[in-house]
Amino acid sequence: MKRNLILIYGALSYAIFFMTFLYAIGFIGNLLVPVTIDGAPQVPFVQALLINLSLLVLFAVQHSLMARPFFKRWMTGWVPPAAERSTYVLASSVALIAVFSLWQPMGGVIWDIEHQALRCTIHGMFVSGWTLVLISTFLINHFDLFGLRQIWLNWRQQPYTALHFGTPWLYRVVRHPLYVGWLFAFWATPTMTVAHLVFALATTGYILGAIRLEEHDLMAAHPEYAEYRRRVPMLIPRLRRAERSRQAPVA
Numbered sequence: 001m002k003r004n005l006i007l008i009y010g011a012l013s014y015a016i017f018f019m020t021f022l023y024a025i026g027f028i029g030n031l032l033v034p035v036t037i038d039g040a041p042q043v044p045f046v047q048a049l050l051i052n053l054s055l056l057v058l059f060a061v062q063h064s065l066m067a068r069p070f071f072k073r074w075m076t077g078w079v080p081p082a083a084e085r086s087t088y089v090l091a092s093s094v095a096l097i098a099v100f101s102l103w104q105p106m107g108g109v110i111w112d113i114e115h116q117a118l119r120c121t122i123h124g125m126f127v128s129g130w131t132l133v134l135i136s137t138f139l140i141n142h143f144d145l146f147g148l149r150q151i152w153l154n155w156r157q158q159p160y161t162a163l164h165f166g167t168p169w170l171y172r173v174v175r176h177p178l179y180v181g182w183l184f185a186f187w188a189t190p191t192m193t194v195a196h197l198v199f200a201l202a203t204t205g206y207i208l209g210a211i212r213l214e215e216h217d218l219m220a221a222h223p224e225y226a227e228y229r230r231r232v233p234m235l236i237p238r239l240r241r242a243e244r245s246r247q248a249p250v251a
Contacts, residue, residue, distance in 0.1 A: 002080075003155045010086035010151030013093070017146060020093040020100075025130055027100050028185060028199070038193045039105035048104035049198065055102055056202045059095040064210055066091060069217060082154030085147030108194035119190040129184025132170075136178035139168045165222040173237050175215075175228070179207050180235055 026033035041048060065071055066088045079087050113119055134142075141163055143149040153160050170177035186200045211234065218225045 003157070006080055006083050006086075007151050007155045009083055010147050013086040013090040014146050014148055017089045017093045020096050023100060024096065025185075027103075028196075029126060029189075033100075035100055035103060037103065037105070037196050037199055038191075041105050041107040043104055045106060048106045048195075051102065051104050052106070052195065052198055053202065055099045056199070056206070059092075059099055060206045060210075062095045063092055063206075064213055067217075068213070069220075080154075082150045082160070083147070085144075085150050087147075089146050104195070106193070106195040106198065110192040110194065110197050112192075113190040122188050122190045125184050125188035129181045129186075129188055132181030132184065133178055134181075136170060136181060139170060139177075140166075165218075165224055165228075167228060167232070172232065175232050175234050176211060179211065182207060183235070 023033055025031065027036050030036040030038050043051070066075070072084055075087065076084050113122065137145050141149065143152075144163055150160055174180060183204060186203050189196060192200075215225070215229060219229070
């Protein structure tokens with residue numbers, strides 16, 4: 001019975017995450033959802049700014065704190081280990097839902113690109129960013145990342161085994177292609193409003209800070225990560241090295 005409940009809990013947590021992920025695309029891209037990042041201001045500018053920053057800080061604290069090893073150890077004293085990752089996924093989704101539902105438009109336009117071909121190009125970058133996010137999760141095991149592998153093994157009464165450190169495809173180009181995808185998704189817009197800029201700046205700052213915390217944990221868990229970190233750039237590919245590789249003679 002307990003295994004069945006954990007399986008249902010994990011599946012529901014994933015379903016909520018996936019719906020939240022789809023809503024995020026509409027929220028940031030101003031597409032087909034009731035509340036988006038832009039719109040007519042409803043409250044004074046300073047009040048809107050404080051509300052939006054508070055929501056983003058809430059998400060950042062939840063997302064980073066619950067990902068730390070010490071917090072995971074504490075949480076598994078209250079939550080079955082097989083459901084720990086699903087709980088993290090669910091909490092992150094709830095924090096994002098709070099951002100989406102309570103977000104305040106702020107008015108003002110920073111830039112507005114009118115050239116149609118350029119607008120289409122930027123929209124393509126926006127779509128590419130979300131696609132890169134999804135691809136990156138599957139490269140590092142999407143099902144483990146979002147807790148599905150854990151609940152499935154628990155339901156099958158098989159022991160959980162941690163994933164081995166690896167550098168598949170995009171992870172040989174940059175260390176964090178997942179975050180590169182997020183940055184494209186957050187910044188690629190032909191019309192940048194004040195609210196969107198606040199969101200993009202805050203989330204970019206969070207990503208840069210989260211990378212430091214994440215890599216600290218990775219180096220503690222995987223000694224080989226230090227060498228990987230030395231060889232592979234964080235977010236921007238080393239184009240010169242790639243160019244030299246293409247020009248190198250074939251033996």
